[in-house]
Amino acid sequence: MSAPQSLSARVAAARNPDGRNTGVTIRPPRVLVLNPERAAHLPEPATAGQLPGLVERGVLHRLPEPAVLVYRVTSGAHQQTGVVVEVAVDDYREGRIRRHEATDHGRERQLAELTERSGVEQLPVTLAHQERPVLCELITRVAAGEPHVRVTREHEEHTVWIAHDTDTVRAVYDELAELAVLYIADGHHRLAAAERCAATTCSFTLAVLFPRDQLRILGYPRCVPRPAGTPAPVLLDQLARQPVVARLHELAPSDAIRPDHGSVSMYLEGRWYRLWLHQPHTVVPPPATVHPLSTVDTVLLDEAIIAPVLPEGKGNTPLSGRAGTAAIANWCDEHHAVGFLPSPPRVDQVMAVSDAGHVMPPKSTWFDPKAGHGLFLRQSAGDR
Structure with missing residues (x-):
């Protein structure tokens, strides 16, 4: 799937004369979305070979391309709303996706081997970004509609909205293209494992981006x-x-x-x-x-x-x-x-x-x- 042209243009404009990217590279996610009514039929872990059958049986739905995938997690009075995307592993290598905790190499290797065996990612890395009011307004507008997915797990509610009209997609990814840096909130080992799995510098991995002012640390x-x-x-x-x-x-x-x-x-x-x-x-x-x-x-x-x-x-x-x-x-x-x-x-x-x-x-x-x-x-x- 190709990202909207406006996003591609902005990414190209963000490169220095030597070709080095000065901002993060983000693209719309190529994912399958869970049907909560059929969640019990999702194998753990799911493998790439099982995905066509899971789609055929209605356990998973294909995301329209391109699309904006808005995701909210609610826990008690706290809620955080962000957007699910794919981020470039190269940005992690070069310090535009930044970590704050050390990782255990054995755990990295274990997760990398699991991903290579299954061929599927099932949990996005959680990344924080500086607040952008226009992006927040766009996401809030999408989340004002009827959700496509609502799942309650252990006193938490997970809600998903999908917008695929051209204007919304372009506006959201224009805003995301302005982000210079992302910060790992949760998923240090998963992102390090994605780097181990990446065969080239243009590989991507699944992530959810939240504005920093909505995140909570215990x-x-x-x-x-x-x-x-x-x-x-x-x-x-x-x-x-x-x-x-x-x-x-x-x-x-x-x-x-x-x-x-x-x-x-x-x-x-x-x-x-x-x-x-x-x-x-x-x-x-x-x-x-x-x-x-x-x-x-x-x-x-x-x-x-x-x-x-x-x-x-x-x-x-x-x-x-x-x-x-x-x-x-x-x-x-x-x-x-x-x-x-x-x-x-x-x-x-x-x-x-x-x-x-x-x-x-x-x-x-x-x-x-x-x-x-x-x-x-x-x-x-x-x-x-």
Whole structure:
């Protein structure tokens, strides 16, 4: 499928005289969309050879070409609305699609092998972009109509609208062509796996783009085994004496346990505590002289608190970002552990780390809600 001519023209205009692309390359997605009434008949994982039969049986629908695919995820009072596209893997290689977390090469290889065996992508990478009011208005207009797909999974609603009139398609992709940089929110390993699978620099992969002001990050807890034979008062004293800790105090039962920026909540032997951190949180954005990682609570927790005091447990995250304080307390009680709940990074902090070319420790961000699996299927072979 070829992208609208206006998009192709803009991409060509964005190239320097040496041929180097200065903006991201985005094209309409060539995907099959799930029929929610037949979702139980979708195999896991689906393979490329099964796709024609799934279309024939009505499990999947072909997307009109070209089209705008608007996708909304709703979780409680929070919702985020974006557009499903294909992005060039070459943009990831050259730093126009930017990461903020390190990846595990074994996990990359595992995902790449799975994609190569199946020949199908079933989960888009979630990417953030700077706000564009005109793009937001266009997407809102599409989402005002009757949805083509609505699926409820685990208290989340996934809604899809499809627009294929020429004017809307051209206007949306003209706006997308103005994006210079994209930021990985969720899917670091999947995008790294797509790079492994790409045979040429013009390969593409499935993604959903959300404006940064609609994304939500939850705090990612750490549950760390306690040193044998170290009493709680001694451990508290060791933690309080770390240079990064400004003060440490116990929380009253009526206090909010979820921490503010610049602090970490901690669970130890049935009690919750608050650790206040020395760092430049008062200026947003921080001065240019401040290293972007030094403003991220999770980084300070891992490197300046857990590493020197509890070195065996750096980055230990048996629970997800959705874990409540009761789940953290229960896990720590059962495993003789100490629990830490840092305040989540702000999206602007994540972008600053990405722009500077740095990475946070693994499991530093839990973007929530996440894109739904199996709503969009893209055949990964022959995508040039």
